[in-house]
Amino acid sequence: MKNLWCWRCKMEVPMLNEEEYKVASKLYRDGFEKGKCSMTRKTRFKDLLDYYKNLTGFEETNPNAIMHHRIELYGSECESCSKPYRTPKASFCAACGNKRESKLINYAEVLHEESPKWWQRLLVLNRAE
């Protein structure tokens, strides 16, 4: 669990890591399978809401909100403003415009050092868009 800026809620919220998210998504499914239509959302997803509260100390009432509070969905934090990069593949920060330090292979450099192959050109073209 980690407090991160949520791009949908426009506030900082406790986000779940993959292990915690696995438990949450199971409880969410259970709510659908075992719950009854007559139940309120709060009763139906009580286990999920309780789990989230135990974990984070944050009293969330909307089970759908919990399901999008998953660190994996938003990518890593910006080095400049520490908000998450909105998507794991973002090339710059949507909040402050900071260019992301790419840990991916830089294909332009690869082209420079080795004789280019036709498929590498394609990759460069795609990335430039």
Ligand SMILES: [Zn+2]
């Ligand atoms: Zn949110």
Ligand SMILES: [Zn+2]
């Ligand atoms: Zn930023």
